[in-house]
Amino acid sequence: MDTRPEAYPIVCRHAANGVGRDFVVGDLHGCVDALRYLLREIVFDPACDRLFSVGDLIDRGSQSEEALALLDKPWFFPVLGNHEEALCLVAEGVMRQAAWNALGGQWGQSLPDRVLVAYARRLRTLPLVRVVGSGSRRFNVLHAEFFGDDAMLDTGDFNEGMRQQILWGRELALGRGVAGQQAGLSPTYCGHTPMREVGRIGAQIFIDTGAFAATGKLTVTEALTARAWSVSVEQALLEGAAQMSLP
Structure with a gap:
């Protein structure tokens, strides 16, 4: 039963x-070495700074399990992405491994079932949305897209279509969504659709710049x-990121 x-x-x-x-960090996709480098660049202070994530910690890159280890960091606050959703669905027997492989989940084939299930249970604790601050200091974090205002987002009363939009939607990024439907929505950081550069469409700020890709x-x-x-992962490694420790 799906609960x-x-x-x-x-x-x-x-x-x-x-x-x-x-x-806020874009889709990590197993590129932890790049994150090590960037945390050093921003002089991240784990005692007082926070790192929010738009999800998709795993798949495609080479460090998915290292990315999942970030869930234990007290300064790290991710939302669920569609790639985490895929892992959970495989572990729960709802999705075939082959479908996850198509998303870059081949690394999961080598995991014992008990480990995959443990990851899924942990990932099922992640929210779809994080809301930070209030008034002019408010921002939202979610994976893909949302059409509505802050009040609607705050309820968490999402039907299955809205839930799928939050995890998988690309209407806004592909120019098919109506930005006017986001009137009253605070700046909302998202990923899911890779962009060449950070950009804003409507209320949403797209920060996935394709970490796993060669370019x-x-x-x-x-x-x-x-x-x-x-x-890039390549540049981070050239700068010695593999030897840098995470906070």
Whole structure:
């Protein structure tokens, strides 16, 4: 039986950060070395800074299990992405491994069933949405897209179509969505659709810059500012990222 609606919080709220900075990272896709490099570049302070994630920690890159280990970091706050959803569905017997392989989940084939199930249980604790701060200091984090205002987002009362849109939607990114439907939506950081550069469409700020791709980069942006940092996995490794420790 699929008990997803009861298995994890839909919307998680966070107070504004009054002592440090908030950052948001794009789709990680197993590119942890690039993240190590960027955390050094932004002089990330785990004692007071927070790193939010738009999801898709896993698949395609070579460090999916290292990316999942970030779930244990007290400064790391991800939402569920469609790739985490795929892992869960395979572990729950709802999706075939071959379908996950098509998304880059081949690494999961070598995992014992008990390990895959343990990862799925942990991932099912992740929210679909994180809401940070309030008023002019508010921003939202979700994986793909949302059409509605803050009040609608706050309810977490999403039907299955809305849930699929949050995890898989690309209407806005492909020019088929109506940005006007986002009136009243605070700046909302998302990933899912790779962009060459960070860009804004409607209320949404797209920060997935294709970290796993040969020509792509991982991007971290400071929330509610224009500041962003990007690096390719290749460049990060050239700079010694594999020897850098995570906070």
